[in-house]
Amino acid sequence: MKLTDIKDPSFIKNLSIKELEALAVDIRAFLLESIPNTGGHLSSNLGTVELIIALHYVFNSPDDAFIFDVGHQAYTHKILTGRINEFDTLRQTNGLSGYINYHESIHDQWESGHAGTAISALMGYIYAKRMKEESGEGIAIVGDASIVNGMSFEAMNMLGSDKNHRGIVVLNDNEMSISKSVGALSGALTKIRSMRLTIAMKKFWGRLTPHVILRLFGRLKRALRALFQRQNIFEDLGYMYVGPIDGHDIRLLIKTLKRIKPLKKSVIFHIVTEKGKGHPLAEIDKIGAYHGISNQNGKPKVGKSWSEVVALSIDQLQTLKKTFVIMPAMTMGTKMQKFSVKYPDRYIDIGIAEEHGATMAASLAHQNISVYYPIYATFSQRAFDQILNDIARSDHHVVFGIDRAGIVGEDGSTHQGLFDVSMFSIMPNVVITMPYDKDDLESLIYHGFMEQKHPFVIRYPRGQVQFNLDEENIKLKPLNGYWKYLRKGLGPVLISYGPSLDILKAANEKMKLDATIINARFIRPIDEKVLDEALKLNTKVFIYEEIANAAGLYPKVLDYMAKNGYKNDVCQKSLQDQVVTFGSYKDVLKKYAMDLEAVIKSLEAFL
Ligand SMILES: Cc1ncc(C[n+]2csc(CCOP(=O)(O)OP(=O)(O)O)c2C)c(N)n1
Incomplete structure (x- = not known):
């Protein structure tokens, strides 16, 4: 039977051991050919072929x-249950x-x-x-x-x-x-x-x-x-x-x-x-380079990822402050290999133990150790109670690097970084930030470690930065104010944080809005002085947030307005309460009406 003819696993019961072994050879060959074309979890799936065949047999x-x-690790299970013909759409919008x-x-x-x-x-x-x-x-x-x-x-x-x-x-x-x-x-x-x-x-x-x-x-x-x-x-x-x-x-x-x-x-x-x-390379891989791979035929990535530039900045920081790093099993993903080798005494991979990591971080901070906890947004949710009770309630100065914040693309609904802002927002004392550019990165890292005393969150997205950055040109520096104007104009006020600001900039240009665009790099606390100025500039305020909408910037702005008698029209664009599925970042933005086109439509309706 050809792999492409498999409809369900019942056929497997009639195979001899020799035939099952041949089936394993065919499936492994298929995985080796197919995964590099789409990207996906390579190593784990190559290791489970025989196990899954045996499970379906018995x-x-x-x-x-x-x-x-x-x-x-279940690709073989997908194949044996009749899904091989969809493997060319693996992890893509509306695909497998x-x-x-x-x-x-x-x-x-x-x-x-x-x-x-x-x-x-x-x-x-x-x-x-x-x-x-x-x-x-x-x-x-x-x-x-x-x-x-x-x-x-x-x-x-x-x-x-x-x-x-x-x-x-x-x-x-x-x-x-x-x-x-x-x-x-x-x-x-x-x-x-x-x-x-x-x-x-x-x-x-x-x-x-x-x-x-x-x-x-x-x-x-x-x-x-x-x-x-x-x-x-x-x-x-x-x-x-x-x-x-x-x-x-x-x-x-x-x-x-x-x-x-x-x-x-x-x-x-x-x-x-x-x-x-x-x-051959995945078999000897000890750092995780082949755990998950990207589409090998895709365009090579230009420049550095946010994870890389944040890791470089943490490395730079060591000349100013010795920092202890707690790593919950994601050294490769957060690009902290170099740090782990350079400072082995100040680095611990704690395994898949996010809750333990958070409480350990609190205890280190209680001893006045500078502590950095890089963690994917989606996995930070695991440690909700430990972050709330041991870090936030007791106001311990732990710095979180919230990686993969926002839409994550191909991993899909279980991995979306859409809830961290709301999660941290309901906790006392936590400062929440997101850099837009190099200047933000340099001052937020400096500020978070050198000037802050509270739990401090620096969230950053998956994907590449839009600026040039190498080790030499990172210049960590003190903070100069909370929010920043990207431009001032006579049109509406557009507010966002992180790389999403580029969408607002593009909308402003396309629509010739002459907008005031604000980089709200502090999501909490909000910059009341800049917000006051903005609310007086124009009655229409549009807030764009690549998060689920529960407790982002929008309710904070509304709250401030209500308490201070402002009556401006305010509109928010976020992912609302939807379960956001997988696909390329671009496709997902489009599918959930968060792309430039959708922003323009919303602005047209709003203004
Ligand atoms: C709570 C949580 N933290 C981190 C991860 C990221 N992650 C995905 S697979 C993996 C390693 C799993 O190793 P193992 O269970 O031994 O399976 P293998 O891939 O080696 O077959 C990690 C850390 C996750 N999925 N969930």
């Missing part, structure tokens, strides 16, 4: 549910999602995008099945970096003690997060791998030893294990631990899953895989 989706943690997606298939039974949710979802699934008196197994597929997340442990704690429900957790251990896995549990997994007979040894003995001796040897091994080997952490938590086995050996995967299937107890099935398998 279990019956959708009656049995595969619950992928994050959902970035890069993650598990409820709208795409009945086989997609858990959608998250954020790490650490699969075991909780597994528990929900098996409890629901029991209540509805339905059959069906739940199988969570969790990576070795995601299983150490706090949520995973909270769920494992309960599932392990639950005698009435059983769930299967496949621990896909490739020793990698996006970059190397970190922490004590990663060390414990290494220990488990080496304490048991290693996979290579097993294969070696398998080749050398006749079957009978191998069985005797197996008994001897079990006897020795009972004598000398302590249980591992999973057994201590009440699970049946199975493994580790080679996660690329389809025969062994199937044999083991068949044994696991009828068990009554919850199982941790530990498989060892190679991230990036089949791609």
Whole structure:
């Protein structure tokens, strides 16, 4: 059967092991060819081909549910459930999602995008099945970096003690997060791998030893294990631990899953895989360069990304102030590799543990250490309580670099950076800023670390900066005022922050508005002096915000106006309360009526 003819996974049950192995070869070849053309998660998907084939062989989706943690490693599942013909649209507007997606298939039974949710979802699934008196197994597929997340442990704690429900957790251990896995549990997994007979040894003995001796040897091994080997952490938590086995050996995967299937107890099935398998560079990648790749045929990016220039500025800052950096598993994405190598004593990758990172940052700040917490806008939400209670309430001077703020493009709804402004806005003491240009960047970084005493947020978008910046020409400098006029005119007042200001500039030019354009680089507190001046300049005020609309700049301006008797007409353009899906940044702006054309229409209606 050709891959392109696959409609659903039922065909797989009739294949022999040889045919399944051939299927794995074909799928891997397809992924190797297809992902570079569209961009997407390369390494994780190359590592799960055999596992997903074996799962579909032994279990019956959708009656049995595969619950992928994050959902970035499920391309083979998409292929086996009849979606290969859409792979040329992967992550593009109206195309195939890069993650598990409820709208795409009945086989997609858990959608998250954020790490650490699969075991909780597994528990929900098996409890629901029991209540509805339905059959069906739940199988969570969790990576070795995601299983150490706090949520995973909270769920494992309960599932392990639950005698009435059983769930299967496949621990896909490739020793990698996006970059190397970190922490004590990663060390414990290494220990488990080496304490048991290693996979290579097993294969070696398998080749050398006749079957009978191998069985005797197996008994001897079990006897020795009972004598000398302590249980591992999973057994201590009440699970049946199975493994580790080679996660690329389809025969062994199937044999083991068949044994696991009828068990009554919850199982941790530990498989060892190679991230990036089949791609020579991805296989040896230890920094995460091949975790997710961009479209290799696309236009090469010109200049530097916001993440790069912020990282360079933090590096520059070290001549003025020694800063401690807490990194929640995103060294590669936030471009902090150089800092991590240059200042290893002041840099800690804490893994996928955003909540822990926030509280640790609060404690460092309490000891008067200058602390920087770079975190993607979408993942900052994970640490809502810790940021609110430990940082904001107690007014600790932690500086947040909120990366991927605004529309993120191809990753889609689970990754949009549209809620951070509202989240931080409802917290006491937090100052929220966004640079528009080089001048803003230099003064906001300086101000945030050198002049501020409050929790301080510098948010910046995904994508490239519109200005030239190298290490040498960053000149960090004190702040000169809060808001800035980009131009003053006799027309309406247009306000925004960050690179979105370019849309307002373009609208002003196209419509010949002679507008006053304000760079509200402090979203909170607002600049009352400049706002006063502006409200007196013209009665019409238009505010553009690339965020969900709950608690952005708009309500702050309205509040100020109400308290000070202003009656100006004010109009806001934001993403409102919509769930914003995936596609190129440009397409998404257009789709949600946030692009230049839509702004012009709104302005025409408003003015
Ligand atoms: C809460 C949260 N923080 C960070 C991320 C970004 N992220 C996506 S995949 C990934 C690494 C996952 O590693 P692992 O679970 O071992 O799976 P692998 O990709 O190695 O198969 C990270 C950090 C995320 N999705 N969710």
